[in-house]
Amino acid sequence: MPEILLVLLAGVAAGALNSVGGGGTFVALPALVAVGLAPVTANAASTIALVPGAVVSAWVYRRELAPVGPASTKSLTVISVLGGGLGAVLVLALPSASFEAAVPWLLAFATLVLAFGRHLAKALGEALGRPLGMSGRAVLIGQFVLAVYGGYFGGAVGIMMLAFWGIGLGIDAAAGNPMRVAQLAAIYLSAAVLFLLASDALRTPMILGAMLLGAVTGGFAGAYVARRLPASLLRAVILATAVTMTVLYFVRG
Structure with a gap:
């Protein structure tokens, strides 16, 4: 029961973070590893569980x-x-050891994007003096690259989307947030279908169900709460979580 409660609470937090501004992976993945799932299985289970919330x-x-x-x-x-x-497909096809070795570095990369991505986007926009005005094809190519990353790992992919749209098209983060949430749902959904068919995430139905229930609750509540809390406070919470989880992963491995 303590493990189920931990996963349930992690699911609530992950669903809420994803609906607010991203970062749910930083909570969901470590929680599932903490209760005994292998990193690849935990990655698959967290993706599946976060789909309904998204x-x-x-x-x-x-x-x-x-x-x-x-x-x-x-x-x-x-x-x-x-x-x-x-x-x-890349997660399932590549050796599990490769993913396990990459997780701390993926977390570190995503944490840097969380910490400095918005500032970089703003600085580039000011240096250019105007948005790049990308073509539809360029937008879709960039989105495909981000979606591949999202299906493989997903940490901070929502922040990357907002930064990409902001630099290339001048779209404000607040205005782009609804579409960010919709695209996260699309990425997670397609990845989850493959994980359901080819991974062993279903071997732990209680754990998966607890995180799924928590993520739905957190995703629903977070989307409403996000409209009332200061954006700076939300970003600070997400970043603090990301830094903590990244450090713990490097220490343990």
């Missing part, structure tokens, strides 16, 4: 979705689904 959050934001520059909502979602699926 979908619920996207539903809350459904009336605020808008195209990303010249790329339509439909085309961007299709690209996210394809990229997320390819990322999941």
Whole structure:
């Protein structure tokens, strides 16, 4: 029961963080590893469990979705689904030792993006004096690369999306957040389908169910709470979690 409670609470936190600004992977993955799952299995289980929460959050934001520059909502979602699926294939196809060795460095990279991504996007925008004005094709190519990363690992992929759209198209982070949530749901959904078919995440149904329930609760509540809490406070909480988990991963491994 203590393990189930830990996973349930981690699911609530992960679902809420994803709906607010990203970073759910920093909570979900370490929690599942802590209760005994191998990193690859934990990655698959966290992706599967976070899908309903991401979908619920996207539903809350459904009336605020808008195209990303010249790329339509439909085309961007299709690209996210394809990229997320390819990322999941890479997780399953590559040796598990490769993923285990890469996790601390992926966490560190994602933490740096969380810490400095917004500042970098702002600095580049000011240096250019205007948005890049990317073509629809460029937007879709960039989105595909991000979706592959999201299907493989996913840490801070939402922040990367907002930074990419901000630098290339001048889209404000607040205005782009509803679409970020929708694209996260698309990436997680396609990756989760493959993980359900080919991974051993279903061998621990109680753990998976606890995180899934928590993520749905957190995703629904987080999407509403996000509109009321200061953005600076939310970013600080996510960043503190990311730094802590990254340090713990390097210490343990």
